[in-house]
Each structure stands twice: as structure tokens, then as C-alpha cells.
Amino acid sequence: MRSRWNDEEAARYATDGELGLRVYTSRLLGSDPSLVLHGGGNTSVKVRERNVLGEEEDILYVKGSGWDLATIESAGFAPVRLPRLLGLAQLDALSDTRMASELKSNMTDAAAPAPSVEAILHAILPHPFVDHTHADALIALTNTPHGMEQAREVYGEVAVIVPYEMPGFRLARLCARLFPEQAGDHTIGMVLLNHGLFSFGETARASYERMIQLVTMAEDYLAAHNAWTISLAPDGSAPEVQAPLDRVALASLRREVSEAAGAPMIVAAHSDEHCLRFARRDDLARIARQGPATPDHVIRTKRLPLIGHDVRDYADEYQRSFAEYAPRLEQDGHPLTMLDPAPRVILDGELGMCVVGRTAKDAAIAEDIYRHTMEIILRAEALDAYQALPPWEIFEVEYWDLEQAKLRRQEQPRVFAGEVALVTGAASGIGKACVEALIQRGAAVLALDLNPAIEGMWERPDVLGVRCDVTDEADLSRALDSGVAGFGGLDMLILNAGIFPASRRIEALDLGEWDRVLRVNLDANVALLRESHPLLKLAPRGGRVAIIGSKNVPAPGPGAAAYSASKAALTQLARVAALEWGGDGIRVNVLHPNQVFDTAIWTEEVLRSRAAQYGLSVEEYRRNNVLRVEVTSRDVAELAAEFCGPLFARTTGAQIPVDGGNERVI
Numbered sequence: 001m002r003s004r005w006n007d008e009e010a011a012r013y014a015t016d017g018e019l020g021l022r023v024y025t026s027r028l029l030g031s032d033p034s035l036v037l038h039g040g041g042n043t044s045v046k047v048r049e050r051n052v053l054g055e056e057e058d059i060l061y062v063k064g065s066g067w068d069l070a071t072i073e074s075a076g077f078a079p080v081r082l083p084r085l086l087g088l089a090q091l092d093a094l095s096d097t098r099m100a101s102e103l104k105s106n107m108t109d110a111a112a113p114a115p116s117v118e119a120i121l122h123a124i125l126p127h128p129f130v131d132h133t134h135a136d137a138l139i140a141l142t143n144t145p146h147g148m149e150q151a152r153e154v155y156g157e158v159a160v161i162v163p164y165e166m167p168g169f170r171l172a173r174l175c176a177r178l179f180p181e182q183a184g185d186h187t188i189g190m191v192l193l194n195h196g197l198f199s200f201g202e203t204a205r206a207s208y209e210r211m212i213q214l215v216t217m218a219e220d221y222l223a224a225h226n227a228w229t230i231s232l233a234p235d236g237s238a239p240e241v242q243a244p245l246d247r248v249a250l251a252s253l254r255r256e257v258s259e260a261a262g263a264p265m266i267v268a269a270h271s272d273e274h275c276l277r278f279a280r281r282d283d284l285a286r287i288a289r290q291g292p293a294t295p296d297h298v299i300r301t302k303r304l305p306l307i308g309h310d311v312r313d314y315a316d317e318y319q320r321s322f323a324e325y326a327p328r329l330e331q332d333g334h335p336l337t338m339l340d341p342a343p344r345v346i347l348d349g350e351l352g353m354c355v356v357g358r359t360a361k362d363a364a365i366a367e368d369i370y371r372h373t374m375e376i377i378l379r380a381e382a383l384d385a386y387q388a389l390p391p392w393e394i395f396e397v398e399y400w401d402l403e404q405a406k407l408r409r410q411e412q413p414r415v416f417a418g419e420v421a422l423v424t425g426a427a428s429g430i431g432k433a434c435v436e437a438l439i440q441r442g443a444a445v446l447a448l449d450l451n452p453a454i455e456g457m458w459e460r461p462d463v464l465g466v467r468c469d470v471t472d473e474a475d476l477s478r479a480l481d482s483g484v485a486g487f488g489g490l491d492m493l494i495l496n497a498g499i500f501p502a503s504r505r506i507e508a509l510d511l512g513e514w515d516r517v518l519r520v521n522l523d524a525n526v527a528l529l530r531e532s533h534p535l536l537k538l539a540p541r542g543g544r545v546a547i548i549g550s551k552n553v554p555a556p557g558p559g560a561a562a563y564s565a566s567k568a569a570l571t572q573l574a575r576v577a578a579l580e581w582g583g584d585g586i587r588v589n590v591l592h593p594n595q596v597f598d599t600a601i602w603t604e605e606v607l608r609s610r611a612a613q614y615g616l617s618v619e620e621y622r623r624n625n626v627l628r629v630e631v632t633s634r635d636v637a638e639l640a641a642e643f644c645g646p647l648f649a650r651t652t653g654a655q656i657p658v659d660g661g662n663e664r665v666i
Contacts, residue, residue: 001137001216003209004028010205018045019061019074021204022129028208030069035133035215037372038365039068040296041196044122044130045204046082051108058082060123064113078115079108085123089176094169096402117402120172124179125190127200129207134196136372137218139293140227140379142193145387151191154221159189159214164389166396167195167295189214194389195294227382230375240276243350245269245481250351251489251538256311257356258540261342264418265540266363266444267488268355275352278374288347291388293376295397297369300362303394305370306343315341325395336399345370358418360444360462360487414442415645419541420487422480424470424528425497427451429599430548433637434494439463441641443492446483450497470497470524480531490535492644495525495570496548500602503559503609514562521566522573529577533586542585544644547574548636551594551657555664558613571655578653587652589643593636594659597622626661 005028013024022045029043030036044062051057060082063069067076084106088094094102096117103115116122122130141150151161160182165171171192179190188210190198199214201207222228254267281287288305292298303321306314318341326336344366346354353370357363380386388394397403421438425431426447435447435458444462447454454465464486468479483490498521501513529545536543549571556564571590578588597607611621622630636658642648643656657665 001032001034001212001219003212004031005205005209016074018047018128018204019077021045022061022077023072023074025129025131025204025208026063026069026072029131029133029211030072033368033372034136035211036069037134037297037369038300039066041069041131041133042116042118042122043069043132044077044116044119046123046128057108059108060085060119062116062119062122064115066113076113078103078112078119080115080119080123081106081108082123085120088169089120089124089172091169091173096168096400099169100402117168118172120169121175124172124176125198125200127207128202129204130198130200131207131211132196132198133211133215134294134296135211135215135218136293136376137215137222137228137379138191138197139194140222140376140383141218142191143293143376143387144380144384146384147193147387150221150384151193154217155189155191155214157184157186158217159191160187161191162193164192164194164393166393166400168400168402196296222379222383225383227379230378230382240273240280242271242273242276242352245271245485246350247480247484248534248538250354250484251535253309253311253346253351253354254488255538255540256309257342257346257488258418260311260315261340261356261358263340263358263413263540264491265342265488266357266360266418266420267346268357268360268363268367269351269353269485269488270355270367271352271485274371274374276349278378279347279352280349284347287377287381287386290386291391291394292369293373293388295389295394297373298394298397299403300344300369301366301373302344303391303398304343305345305347307347309346309348311343314343321391321395325392326399328392329396329399336404339398354488358413359442364461414440416441416443416492418442419491419539420444420446420483420489421492421494421644422446422448422483422490422528422532423494423496424448424468424524425600426465427454427457430593430596430633430636430640431494431496432457433633434496434640435463437634437637437641438492438494438644441645444487446479446487446490448479448497470528471519473527476524476527476531480535484535489538490532491539491541491543493528493532493536493543493545494548494640494644495528495545496640497524498548498563498566500560500563500606502606503613504561505559506561509561517562518566518569521563522569525570526573529573533581533584536581536586537584539585542587543581545574545577545586545588546640546643547571547588547590548640549574549590549592549655551592551659551662551665553592553655554657555662557610559609575653582652587648589648589651589653590655591636591640591643592655592657592659592665593631594657594662595622595624596631596633596636598633623660625659626663626666629660631658631660 013020026043042063059079061077064078165174199211258265322338344356355363355366377386421443423434427449447465448468452467466479469475550567552564553568
């Protein structure tokens with residue numbers, strides 16, 4: 001591992017003093033996922049500064065809760081009075097909730113984030129700068145039956161070796177006792193078995209580069225024992241063959257997971273060769289069922305992965321573990337509340353690795369963590385044998401009262417959290433507005449459009465943009481495969497894609513144009529409804545379909561025969577679907593917008609032509625309705641999203657206008 005320190009970059013941060021350099025080296029650590037993943041790790045700096053009374057105080061600036069080292073700023077560090085922290089370290093006992101209260105009440109800035117639970121540990125280390133990571137190489141080295149001996153062999157006098165202890169006050173108290181006993185003139189770090197690595201120094205650069213040095217020592221040891229460069233496959237073996245995705249099987253698995261969780265969940269399947277080889281190992285049960293690589297990963301990935309598909313057995317096992325261990329943590333007659341027993345990682349020989357989350361972001365975090373876990377497990381196996389913490393220790397972290405309090409403080413999930421929607425014609429107009437309305441409500445969205453720009457339109461884990469010609473059944477099938485692999489199933493379908501040709505009277509209508517309009521506006525939707533039905537039937541809260549029709553269905557206009565006929569046929573199709581699919585818990589409803597001018601079908605040519613037919617100027621035509629208002633894509637999208645929400649839970653086969661009021665319709 002090499003140092004990423006750059007003098008020119010450091011100079012820019014140095015204008016903010018020691019805290020600025022602390023920000024810089026924290027970001028260097030956070031930018032390397034082999035050191036820090038998704039908010040893990042923490043850093044600190046000790047400074048003297050004047051308070052509002054002009055008095056000098058010793059302050060520990062430590063990473064605040066909720067901040068990520070990769071993007072942290074000065075505001076992400078919590079300033080805590082150092083003497084108070086050193087005093088707390090002398091106590092024989094301190095509950096974690098009381099410790100958290102003490103940390104917050106001794107900050108010098110009430111607006112700062114809550115200090116890291118390891119603030120006391122940072123305080124007792126007698127160096128201005130302290131860094132803490134969960135380096136993959138270190139975890140692979142220590143998560144073995146001989147981890148203590150190997151750590152001592154690697155580090156000798158340069159690092160204090162501390163056996164595993166629960167993070168928080170208990171760990172700080174243990175380190176306060178062991179560090180002075182073991183530290184010497186050559187000590188530059190501290191190893192926490194099964195947990196992580198500390199480094200420290202007089203400057204930000206010294207502390208950071210000592211971390212790089214300590215991690216490199218672990219990497220070199222693994223390399224010397226043929227345990228650094230690992231391969232899942234024997235030399236020369238054929239690549240693992242991925243089975244074709246069974247969309248219904250994955251959607252069924254997602255439904256079972258959601259039922260166990262008590263809420264819809266995102267399930268993302270990863271069947272690359274690395275995941276397949278790991279999931280097909282003969283010793284998978286032994287190496288994977290021990291537990292996560294570090295306690296820091298427990299909340300994100302659950303205690304154990306599920307091997308195979310039997311979600312019910314997994315949930316039953318989880319409940320038995322809770323019944324066994326919970327009484328040991330209950331205090332003052334206050335019982336623990338069991339977390340949902342659904343798995344967060346599923347390993348399967350056909351699917352590879354599936355990751356589960358309440359949101360697409362949570363599932364993506366679980367993926368990152370478990371990919372690193374696979375590497376750690378395989379390196380530990382190559383070195384000795386993988387050995388995680390005992391089940392009780394892992395359970396204690398999962399039900400740590402500080403983590404429980406954090407969960408209680410979280411905002412209520414949004415209405416579509418854990419649910420998946422598909423929107424056609426999503427690159428512009430009503431379709432794009434529908435995507436925005438759905439993600440604002442917490443949904444993950446498969447966004448389809450013929451425009452290639454759709455693939456880079458949203459750079460976020462809860463939107464998958466796929467270029468798709470909806471009139472091509474093979475293209476549609478591939479798009480559905482992508483969406484189901486990415487999110488696990490389908491709950492909502494918004495059929496929006498359509499074309500509106502130039503105005504043409506029937507006597508001038510070419511059959512080629514007629515066929516083209518019906519192929520896009522009708523036939524493509526028949527195919528998509530047909531292919532989506534098995535998935536919608538498995539939606540945890542029941543499937544929902546919202547179809548974007550047109551005012552032209554109840555009140556057609558001259559020159560729009562192909563468009564009007566296609567939308568009328570689509571509406572009739574929706575009515576039949578509502579009848580046929582009601583028994584499957586799927587509701588189908590239609591919106592009839594009119595004159596939504598911020599859409600792709602309303603070209604300037606079409607707008608001028610239609611306005612001329614009514615003897616109106618373009619501006620008059622824009623507000624040519626009873627309310628004299630302009631209808632926007634967002635207006636339609638918001639109602640389409642609500643159609644899929646709980647307010648319309650008892651409605652199917654409905655048709656609602658979104659047109660500002662049309663005299664011919666009324």
C-alpha cells in the first residue's frame with residue numbers, strides 16, 4: 001500500500017490549521033475502500049483553543065456520527081473537552097448510553113454532530129493525531145485461530161496488541177490499561193483483534209503514513225505466506241457459467257424476504273464469476289456461516305448470510321438466537337425488541353450473491369461490504385483458517401443500545417421504500433417526472449427509453465436507466481432482466497411511452513404511420529403487461545399499474561385518428577386487465593392528461609397545427625381548458641404516483657382526467 005499524501009493538496013488544507021490537515025488525511029483514508037467502508041473508521045486531533053471567555057482549553061476534535069471519512073469536512077468533527085474524556089477513562093464502569101450523554105454534554109459546539117463512540121479511546125492515546133481503520137489486510141490476519149500470535153509476529157514492538165472487546169467504554173477502558181503496559185519508544189500503532197487498526201503521530205502526515213506502513217506490514221505478511229493474491233478458481237479451470245436469470249424465481253425470493261422483514265425489500269442479484277465461485281464452494285457453510293468480518297459490519301449485513309433460498313428457516317434460526325441471547329442484554333426490566341429476521345446477504349449457487357436492503361442504497365452498501373468480506377475470508381483461509389467472533393459477541397453488537405437508539409431516531413421510511421417501479425418513456429416529459437415523483441417517495445425505479453441518454457441521466461443507486469426499444473420484445477425482456485437483477489422484482493408499472501404523429505386527416509392517413517403509432521402506443525404495452533404480470537403478482541403489497549391515456553379517449557380531436565384509436569384501445573386493454581388481474585391483487589388505473597406541453601410529443605409543429613385547428617393562438621391553446629391553467633408533466637406524474645400509493649388502495653379500473661377541465665369531456 002502506498003501513501004497518497006501530496007504536498008500541494010496538503011498545503012491547501014493547511015490554511016485551516018491542524019483541523020484542516022486532519023480533514024485532508026481523513027479523506028485520504030476514506031477514499032480507500034480497503035481501509036474504510038461506508039462511514040466506518042474514525043480520526044481525531046487534539047488542539048488547544050480559546051473559549052468564549054478567552055480561556056484556553058484542550059479539545060479533542062473527533063469524527064462525528066453520520067459523517068463519512070471520504071467526504072468529511074471540518075464541520076464533521078465534534079469538539080469535546082479533553083480533560084473530561086480523560087476523567088471518564090478512569091471510571092470502573094460507564095453504560096454506553098451514559099457515555100454518549102457525557103460526550104454530547106461536554107462538546108463546545110452544540111450544533112456539532114454527536115462524537116464517535118470511540119472518543120474516549122482517541123483521548124487516552126498520547127498523540128495529537130489518531131487514525132482508526134478496519135483495514136482488510138489486518139482483519140484477514142487477525143480473524144484466524146492464531147490471530148494474536150500472527151499479529152505479534154508481524155508487529156513486534158511497533159504496535160500494541162489488544163484482544164477483542166465490545167466497542168465503546170469497555171474497549172476504551174481495556175486500552176487505557178493495556179496501552180501504557182505495552183507501548184514503547186518504537187510504538188506507532190495499536191491492533192484491535194477482529195476489529196481494526198490504530199495509528200498515531202505528532203502530525204497529520206505522520207499518523208496517516210504510519211497507518212499505511214502498518215497496513216503494508218500486514219499485506220507483506222500475507223503475501224509471504226501466499227495469502228495475499230487469492231483466486232477463487234484452480235489454475236486453468238473453466239469460468240463459472242451463469243444460469244439465465246429466472247425473473248420469477250428471484251421475485252419469489254424477494255417476496256419471501258419481504259414477508260420475513262415485514263416490509264418490502266430491495267434484493268439485488270450479483271452473478272459475476274467471483275460471486276458464483278464463492279457461492280459454489282464446497283466449504284461455503286463453514287466459512288460463510290461464522291459471521292461478519294468486523295463488528296462494524298454487523299448492522300449492514302446481519303450476523304450471518306443465508307445460504308440457499310430457505311428464508312423461513314433462516315428467520316426461525318434468527319428468532320431462536322434472539323430468544324437465547326436477548327435475556328443476557330435486557331436491563332432494568334426493559335426487554336429488547338427483535339430486529340426484522342430477514343437476511344441481508346444470500347449466497348446461492350445459481351444466483352451468486354444477493355444483497356438485501358430497505359433501499360437500493362442499503363443493498364449497495366451490503367454488496368460492497370460483503371465483497372470485501374469474501375476477500376478477507378479467502379485470505380484468512382489461505383493463511384490459516386477463517387474464524388469470526390463468537391455468536392454472542394456478534395449478537396451483542398447487533399443489539400448494542402447505542403445502535404438501537406440510532407435506529408429509533410431514524411426517520412420513518414417513505415411510502416414506497418423497498419418497492420420497485422418501471423417507467424417507460426422515462427427520458428423526458430411525463431415519464432421523467434414520474435421517475436422523480438417515485439424516487440421522492442422512496443421507490444427504486446427501472447427507467448426505460450429509446451434515447452441512449454437515459455443510461456446516464458440519474459447517477460444514483462435507486463434508478464437504473466436502460467435504453468430500450470419497447471416495440472422490440474427481446475429488448476423488453478433484457479430490460480426486465482436488468483431491473484429484476486438490480487432490484488429483485490416489480491411492484492409498480494407506469495406505461496407512459498408513446499408517440500403523437502403530425503396531424504393528418506383519415507383520408508390522408510398512411511397505413512405505415514397507423515401501424516407505427518399502434519405498435520408503440522398499444523402493442524408494446526400489451527407485451528410489457530404480459531411479461532410484467534408474473535412479477536406484479538409477487539409484489540409484497542400487491543402490484544399496481546398506472547397507464548397514461550389521453551383526453552382523446554373520451555373526446556377525440558380531428559387529425560389524430562391513429563393516436564386517438566391507440567389510446568382508446570390501450571384504455572380498453574387496461575379495463576380488461578383490471579378485471580382479469582384483480583384476483584391477483586393487482587390494480588390497474590388510467591390517467592387521461594390533455595395538453596401537457598412540456599413533453600416530447602408536443603413539438604412546435606404539432607403545437608402550431610393543433611392550435612390552428614381550433615382557431616387559437618399557441619398561447620391561448622396552452623390554457624384552453626375550463627380552469628384556464630396549464631397542465632405540466634409534474635402534475636400528471638404526481639397523480640400517477642398517488643395512483644400507486646395507499647390512497648387508491650381500493651381503486652381499480654378507474655379513469656381520471658388531468659386536463660384542467662375539458663368541456664367536451666365534462
